[in-house]
Every structure is written in structure tokens, then in C-alpha cells.
Amino acid sequence: MFYREAGDFKTSYTEDSQTFPIKFDRYRYYAVLVAAFAVVPFFINDYWVNAVFLPFLIYSIAAIGLNILVGYCGQVSLGTGGFMAVGAYACYKLMTSFPDVNIFFHVIFAGGITAGVCVLFGLPSLRIKGFYLAVATLAAQFFLVWMFNRVSWFYNYSASGQISAPERTVFGAPVTGAETAPWAAYLFCLVFTVACALLARNLTRGMAGRKWMAIRDMDIAAEIIGVNPLRAKLTAFMVSGFFVGISGALFFAVYLGAVEVGEAFGINKSFLVLFMVIIGGLGSIFGSFAGAAFLVLLPVLLKNVLVGGLGWPTDLAAHLEFMIVGGMIIIFLIAEPHGLAQLWRVAKEKLRLWPFPH
């Protein structure tokens, strides 16, 4: 019924290799884009932007970045929080050092700087694998947070050690600072999210992605068939760092506006993003979005239902929230170890044949 392939003829290679080969899927994707760009901005207010959309979009970028490293290239990383901090501090230093350059470019440069740092910490991956690499990246996490706390140059010698984003505009509309309109912050992040997702999707479909996956599946075999592990692993670290850096820059500049490194980019953040990737589905761009949505929106939803809807005490609700989210993570992973993306894939398979499965 849905997702029908019958009658959907491909007459050129371009058509055959497009991202969404099934027509229904493609139109659904366009519809989501239109809704996101042309409908949502007219209806959102401060609460929706700050509690739902910004965290969702920004964590999605981080999850895509980590998914490239963990899901596609098989290199476990626990340094995401630290790399997000690099993006945030790079963005802050750029914003305050070059106030005349547009914030859009600062965010991209912040991603670039993070890519460099990430490659540096990715070097050990050439010798160590699996859990041992996780420990090496954990060192990056702690080192980076310590450094941003310790070296006062990074926070421009402010008394509190906090960095706070000054007001910057894009086409005359402020996107950072307190005067930001909800739609401006939302659209600014949306542009980055969509661009990152497109870039990631196409990278993973191309030669770079195939090399990453070859390394992930069996690095010795990949080396034998001619994949250079040095380049494959380091490009994965680089691309991952770029995305994570962008998300860190947006997290600081657009979402929170003021950041304290130990609190905002601690080890908890690394685990949060890693859980998003695992719950969403390793090696899937859609999974990154699904995982981010699950872990960002579910707590907000539960809080609103339990406290706002049912009027329960806030501490009880907060504790229940931990239990419910934890329980759902376990249930999801038992029911479908490959994450929400796999559930979605199975659902699509079923819908293809529905209502005549035989």
C-alpha cells in the first residue's frame, strides 16, 4: 500500500542512486522539510524553541557526528563532550576576536578547529581498538575540560570562568544573545542540521563511507583490499569532529548563551550523545535524529505530563522520569538491539506489503 515500488521506474543512474529511491519516502521527506522551514517558524514561541527544538536539532548534529565515528567507522569515542567544548570555546574566541565576521562562518570555523583537535586525539586509534580506544578518548574528554577550566585565555580572563555569547546577527536578525527571536534561533540551527545531515548522508553513501564501513567490519580485510586505515580512520575522526564542533558551537552560542565547561560539557554529555547513537541506531542518519528526539523530548514530555498534567510533586516526577527513561531504553534495546532506526526499517518493510503480506 504505502512505499509502493511498482510503477516507480528509474531511467537513469542518478535517479537510481538518489537518497530516497521510493517516491512516497521522497515526498514525505520534502513535506518534513517544508514543514520545518515554512510552517514551524510561524508557530514557535520561546518555550518550544528553548525546551524542544534547539536541543533536538543541536543534539541531532552531535549524534550524527558521533554516529559517523562509532556507527560507520567503528571507533568508540567517549570524548564527545570534550569535542563539543572545543567547538564552543573556538566559537567564543572567534566571536570575540573577530566581531565583524558573520557568526555563520564562526560556527563553521569552530567545526573546523574541532576537526583538527579530533584528528589529534584520533591518532591513537591507529594502534588501539575497542575499549582501549574508548579509554584514550576518555582521556581527551577529561584533558579538554581541564584545559578550558585552567587556561584563562580561553574564557578571556573573566572572573567566573564562564563564557557568554555576545549578540551577533545574520541578515540583520540576532541569532545569539538575549534579544534573539525564537524563529531566528530555530532557523539558524535548522539550516546547520539539514546541511550536516545531507553532508553526512552523502559522505556515508560514497567512497569515504564505504571505506569507513570496511574498517568497521574488519580492518585487516579492509587493509588487504586496499583501504588505507590511517586515512580512513583519521577522516572519520575529522568529519565526526567537524559535526560535533558545530553542535558544540551552536549549543553554546545559540541554545544556552552562557556556558560553564565542567557542567555543560562534562562526561555526562559524552554518554548522553553515545546513548543517542546507540538507541537511535548505529550507522544510520535517521537513527541519530531518532535517538536525539528520544533522549531530549521524552524527559520534557514526561515532566510536562507528570507535573503539568497530573500535578505530582516535582521531585517525585524527576525521579520517576529517570526510571521511565531508563526502563524504556532497556525495553527498546531488548526488543530491537539495532535501535530505533531498525524499528523504522522493519516498519517500512511491513508497510511496503501492507495490507497484503502474502
Place this chain on the structure above:
Amino acid sequence: MKTKLLSAAVAAVMAAAPALADLTIVDTSYRTGPYAANGIPFSDGYQDYFTLLNERDGGIGGEAINLVECETGYNTEKGVECYEATKGAGNGALVYQPLSTGITYQLIPKATADGIPLHTMGYGRTSAKNGKVFEWVFNYPANYWDGASHAITHILEQNDGDISGKSIALVYHNSAYGKEPIRTLEGLAEKHGYDLTLLAVDHPGQEQKSQWLQIRREKPDYVIMWGWGVMNQVAIQEAVNIRFPMENFIGVWWSGSENDVKAAGDRANGYKALTFHNIGSDYPVYDDIQTHVVETGKAAGAGDQIGSVLYNRGMYAAMLAAEAIKTAQDMHGTSAINAAQMRDGMENLEMTEEKMAAIGLPNFGPEFKVSCENHGGNGFGAVSQWDAEAGEFKLITEYFQSDQDVLGPLVEEDSMAFAEENGIEMRCN
């Protein structure tokens, strides 16, 4: 995902429209996480006082108070979510008391843009004292830099005014909160000639072995602590373990509640903490709380914190907010005030001994007067000491003022830097 968004939408709409009321007060509390031990008593005190006003007087000036609680977990992201969710509650939130320096830094620009006053009592951004720059932020009656100066003044008194060559270590929470006093302590070190050692403790503060090992090795004459939550208990326990003389260990007012010292047992006896309000439950207002709040079963939380240091502080914060509301009602001739009128009330707040006695809290806090230029009060504080046998803190000094000669220029410098960064024009001309 779509259905999830949709249901989130429904829930958010439900959350955004609580019962209509006249004066909305938001309590951004934290009853969960590593800081809950300190967050619960403060929140209980804050809520109970407003409950008392509702039950006994029918609100303030005839307007009932609508109390909205939101759990932040001392986490900035949740704090932002709470702020956005509650700022439009009822007729609009009147004042925020986030009880977190990190969240305060987030909220200063947001609340300024939205026109909602912030009262960061004894925490937050110290230079917000300068009302010429920070129109919407208040930190009366005392701030961190006052606290740092109080601690040094107290040490000076014990050493007959000469502490040159003495060594003082600062054990601080490695965050905006803990870093606040460093600049002042450095400034005071220049003036008084003591050596300052800085020892940072990372969030949440359960791991402090290496810091206390260093203290044990270097044997500083005094240790000052800027801790919060579980960090306090651990630090006091570690100090007991290395047999550091407790009377030379001074915590800021956020490191001086019963929860912090009780875990360490009898040997915590003599631990000192600063405070900017009085201690204990020997006040007429507690009788009213007992009759109108506790006995009617309306006490917040478990109701077991009444009379503790942080409960008193939460109640004191609520009392100051209520007095500011009264001032605003008198000024504007309306009982249903809005956030902007609340700000005027806070800016013209004057706490006198007669006022406090009339409320039922005689001699509870220092007298102070807020003005357009000075949003921080006069910087009076006192030192309290833990008596393990009696199980309570006791004031051991009178209220004394902080070193305004050192603090004044620091406040001026920091607030001007903020004004320049954000293009703020000076007020109060």
C-alpha cells in the same frame, strides 16, 4: 517521532496554563541530584513562607500567591527549560530565585530582555550589585565578594589585625560559583599580605582526596571553602580525617548547613560558616508556620527541615520577596502588580528592624536599603560556628561590614566590563 512531537505539544500546552492567580512566584528548586541535600531545605522554606501568607493573611495585599515549582536539578539546561516554561505562568512570574550561579548567568540576559527581576540572594553574579548596569538583577543583602571579605576580616580579628605571612587555602567548587571569590581574595591578599593557595574541586565534589592531601602536606593556617551540595559533606569529612583544626576552617554561607556537618560527627565541632541572617527557630513567625502551615498539612516537602539554616535562608528569601511585593503595591497603588512593578518594589526595598519585628522575625537579618545604584545591600554578615553537642550552628560574632574599599572598585570594574561587552547604557543619572 511526529506523534511524539504532537503529544509533547499537547502536554506543553497543558503545562503552560496552570490555575489563574494573581501573584505568581516561581520556585526553581532542586530536590534531586547531588545538590538536593541543600536544595530541599531552601525550597521548603521559600514555599512555606508564601503558604503562610496565603493561609494567614490571604496572600499579600489581598492577592493570593500562586506558587509554581519547577525542578532544575541544579542543571543549566533544565533551568532554562524551567524558566521558559514558567515565565508566563498565571499573570506572569514576578521574580526568579534560581539558587544556582550557573543558571543565574544564563538567566541574566534572558530575564533582562523579558523584563523579569532576578533575586540572587548571596550568590550569582557579584557585580550585579551595580544597579546602574544590571537593571533587573538584585543580590541583596550580601554577595560572594562580601563573603570572601567577611572570612578574611574574621581571620584578621583572630590575629589582632595582622595576617601577613599567613597562608590561606581556598577549596572551591570548580565552576562559576566557586571561582567568584578568587579575585577578591587575591585583592585582599595584596592588602593584607597573606599567601593564597587555590584548590579546585570538580563537580559534583565527591572526590577530594588529592586536595586534602595537599592541605595536609602544606598545612595552611586557614582553609576557606566555597562548596555546595555533596561537596560540603565530603570536604568536612576530609578535614576531620586529616585532623585539620576545625576552628580554622571557614565555609561560605552555602557551606554551612546542618546537612553538611552532621555526617562528619562530633569531630566537626567548631567548624565555622558565614551567614547573612540569623539561625534557629526561636522567632514568632515559626509559631505561625506551625499553626497555619504544618498543622494544616500544607508544609512543602517532607516538612522535616523547619528551623534548619537553609530553611531559614529560603524563608528569608521569600520574606524579602514578599516585602518587595508590598513595597511595589504601595508604590503603584495596585495589589495585582506585574514584573516591572515588582522590580520597582525591589529597588525601593528597605529592611528595618521595625519591619522585621512586625513580620515576626526580630533581629533576623541586617538592616539594609536597596537603591537604584546599589542592588546589593550594604554587605553585612556574621560568622556562625557548629556546636556538635547541641547539634546547631551558633552566631559567634555581630554583623559586620565587608571591606568596601577593596570590593567597590572590583564591582565597578567587572560591571563596567559587562556593560561594555553588551552595550548597556548607565542608568540612575
